[in-house]
Amino acid sequence: MKPKGRTSKFKLGILIFCLCTFFFFFGLFLSPLLFQDLLEGPHSNIHSQSINKQFDPVQHGKSGEPSVESIPFQVLSWRPRVVYFPNFTSAEICQQIIKMAKPKLEPSRLALREGEDTENTKSIRTSSGTFISASEDKSNILDFIERKIAKVTMIPRTYGEDFNILRYEVGQKYDSHYDAFDPAEYGYVSQRVASFLLYLSSVEVGGETMFPYEDGLNMDSEYDYEKCIGLKVKPQQGDGLLFYSVFPNGKIDKISLHGSCPVIKGEKWVATKWINDKVQPNTSY
Secondary structure (H helix, E strand, C coil), X not given: CCCHHHHHHHHHHXXXXXXXXXXXXXXXXXXXXXXXXXXXXXXXXXXXXXXXXXXXXXXXXXXXXXXXXXXXXXXXXXCCXXXXXXXXXXXXXXXXXXXXXXXXXXXXXXXXXXXXXXXXXXXXXXXXXEEECCCCCCCCHHHHHHHHHHHHXXXXXXXXXXXXXXXXXXXXXXXXXXXXXXXXXXXXCCCEEEEEEEECCCCCEECCEEECCHHHCCCCCCCCCCCCCCEEECCCCCCEEEXXXXXXXXXXXXXXXXXXXXXXXXXXXXXEXXXXXXXXXXXXX
């Protein structure tokens, strides 16, 4: 016959083991839920509330708008200032823009500096493209896109150039360059302060928009302007990309150097809207 004391100790051990096992799994599965705010940081709850909150419109001026809009965006860089807009427009609208541009395509050109000509610069930009104004488009698709770009940039649409619709086929690219013009080299009186790219197609491989000097990288070395390095943004149909070439004081941002990587597989379509510091001609909306 077994002693009672040993049996009691054995039962007590089993009970303690079961309790420990219970609390272990309780902590393992439920603690992330109970302490979610602590795990995600002190501002996570405030951030989620601000996203889900519905805002009522307030009184607006004569040139204002009656509704509150939510246009999602992500800041990709502060040096240079680059902002990404997912799902800026629909696939259907992208296809319509491609359809209206395709019959008008011709080899893309460059703004030339003194001593340059089309022959010695033809390998820098190898895409094809065309310019289309919103007023030409009877479907009002470009008018809709132009108005939305004006909202996210807070720059009136009268400061924007016509849309430059571009197609990059396999192997085609645009070497690193500035959208802003150095007056000492070009002598222009109007300056491009910002650029908005609307990706009209997704690209299987290659075709990224690159910023080789992002955050000051590669500036101290002999950078090869044909290299696809730095911050790279992959084209996704319907998404938008905004970047600024000029600081608020009018000085050119040297870090805003950018280019289009060669397309390796697929086809790249993009609608570019250059935004200037002066009202553009033929933009009386």
